[in-house]
Every structure is written in C-alpha cells, then in structure tokens.
Amino acid sequence: MSDDVKTRIAARAALELQPGEVVNLGIGIPNLIPSFLGPETGVVLHTENGLLGVGPRPNGDELDPDLIDAAKQPITALPGAAYFDSAASFAMIRGGHVDVAVLGALEVSGDGDIANWAVPGKDVLGVGGAMDLVVGARRVIVTMTATSSRGEPKVVAACTYPLTASGAVDVIVTELSVFRRVDGELRLTELLDGATVDDVAAVTTAPFVVALEESHVH
Template sequence: MSPEPKARIAARAAQELCPGEVVNLGIGIPNLIPEFLGPDSGVVLHTENGLLGVGPRPDDGDLDPDLIDAAKQPITALPGAAYFDSASSFAMIRGGHVDVAVLGALEVSAAGDIANWAVPGKDVLGVGGAMDLVVGARRVIVTMTATSSRGQPKVVAECTYPLTAAGAADVVVTELCVFRLVDGELRLTELLDGATVDDVTAVTTAPFVVTLEESHVG
C-alpha cells in the first residue's frame, strides 16, 4: 500500500481532535497525525512511556536519543512538557485522564469490538498498552486501511482475531470513509476522496447504516 492512503487516514483523524484534549497516539498510522496538527492546535500529545507534551518530529540534526515515543521513534518535547515513569503514565490512562486514544487495528466489528494485538499462529511480541488505552480513554478512534494486505475486509460483522476490548471503538477512519458507533449501531457518516457507498460496501462485511446527512461528505 502506498503512503498516500495512510496519510489521508491520518489527516482525517487529526480533524477529530479538539484543543485541550490529551491524546495518545498508537504505532503506525496514528504516528503520522502530528504532521497534520498545526502549531496552534492545542492538542496535548501523550506517550505511554512517560511524556505529556510531545512536540513535532525532530530534524536529523536535532535528534535526542533520550527522547523517544512508545514506538521507539524520535520525538521532541514542547515547553512545559512533563516527564514521568511508565507506571505513572499508565495510572493516567487507567484513571481516565487521557481523553482520546488513536490506534490501529487488525479488525473492528459492527459492535465496535477491536482486535489489534495478535494474529493466531504468529509470534506475539507483547500486548503493549492497547488494552489499557481502549478502556481507559474517554474516546477511541481507530485508524486503519479498509482491507488487509491480503485484501480481506477489516470492518467485519464479528472479529476473528483475539479481542483487545469489546465495544470500545467510537470512530473508525479508513481511506474510504468515517464510521461512528452510535447507540450500538455502526453508522457510515462520511465518504472520503471520492469514495462511494458501493465502494465501502464492497470491502466491508459488517452491517452498517448510511447517515451521510449527519456529516460533511468530502
């Protein structure tokens, strides 16, 4: 998959974030979101390995080996940033002090179940912080491509991979559209980059309701 759809997903997901929100960004597509947040966005980025107030990616000449995020990618710290240990960071997450978690997924079900930590038969490096984040954050945004590398739908009726959490997703952003979970119902609220409802239906096995009038269709 070319970088363009991933950037499109990240750019649209960035529009979901509001000034003053504390936001944790997961590995992969979520890590592209800072590129689409202006300097005056007011969004406060959190990394679970111990920094609140993450800044933009550093230039090659400004790398600090002591400043990395949970994906081990180099970061910067904004003025006034706070440093703390991982235990304190997870206390923030579990205590409901993170407003938004943005993360990738292998599958999301029609009920908002999320599977993103293990593929049966493949090595698992570790669960990571996803399970804590999706139940601790006040709002969960999933950013992922509409299909897997094998062309299999990722928005499905029921997850086949091990669950990270049940009913945790609030918003799902793919390169084709935006889904929202409202009152236990999966709603297609926005089409992206010229996609049609038929395009979305062709790569989605989950039942969904089309409510495009509720959102801008771009």
C-alpha cells in the same frame, strides 16, 4: 499499503482531535498524525513511555537520542512538557485522564469490538498498552485501511482475531470512509477521496446505517 494512503488516513483522523484533549497515538498510522497538528490546535499528545506534551518530529539539530515515543521514534518536547515513569503514565490511562486513544487495528466489529494485538499462528511480541488504552481512554479512534493485505474486510460483523476489548471503538477512519458508533449502531457518516456507499459496502461485512453528513462528503 502505500505511504500516500497512510498519510491520507492520518490527515483525516487528525481532524477528529479537539483543542485541550490529551491524546495517545499508537504505532503505525497514528504516528503520522503529529505532522497535521500545528500548535494552534491545542492538542496535548501523551506517550505511555513517559511524556505529556509531545512536540513535532525533530529535524537535524533538534534530534535528541534520549527523546523517543513508545514506537521508539524520535520526538521533541514542547515547552512545559511533563516527564514521568511508565507506572505513572499507565495510572493516567487507567484513571481516565487520557481523552482520546488513536490506534490501528486488524479488525473492528460493528459492535465496536477491536482486535489489534495478535494473529493466531504468528509470534506475539506483547500486548503493549493497547488493552489499557482502549478501555481507559474516553474516546477511541481506529485508523486502518478498509481491507487487509489479502483484500479481506477489516470492518466486520464479528472479529475473528483475539479481541483487545469489546465495544470500545467510537470512530473508524479508513481511506474510504468515516464510521461512527452512535446509539449502539454503526453509522457511515463520511465518504473520502471519491468513494461511494457501494465502494464501502463492498469491503465491509458489518451492518451499517448510511447517515452521511452533507458537509463531509468529499
């Protein structure tokens, strides 16, 4: 996956975030989203290793080795930020105080099932916070490419990898499209970067309804 593709997905996902929302960003593509969130957006970023009020990536003299996110990437803290331990952080997540979780996935099914923590036959470092986040957050946005490195669809009829959670995903953003789960069905609501419905259908095995919003066809 090229950096350009990752950046385009992150930029589109950033548009899903609303002022005042508390948002947790997962490792990978979601970690690129802060570059597209100016202070005027009013989005409050949360990291499960203990900071609410994450600022933009540091430059030069701003770098503080004591300030990192859950992906161990350097961060800054905005004025008024709050620090806490991991237990308090996960209490926030499990208590429903995180509005949005943005994370990557290996597969997402048409029913909103998500698999993103293990590949059978490969070493697993650990579940991390994904299972808590996708259940505890009020809204779950997945950012991922439409296909795997082997060209296999990632928006699928049924997940084949071990599930992180069932029925948890609300929005899927890929380099080709935006899907939303509405009233129990998967809806294609937006085409990106010149993609067509046929392009999306060719790399999607999950059944979906075409419900394009005219202002969102790019």
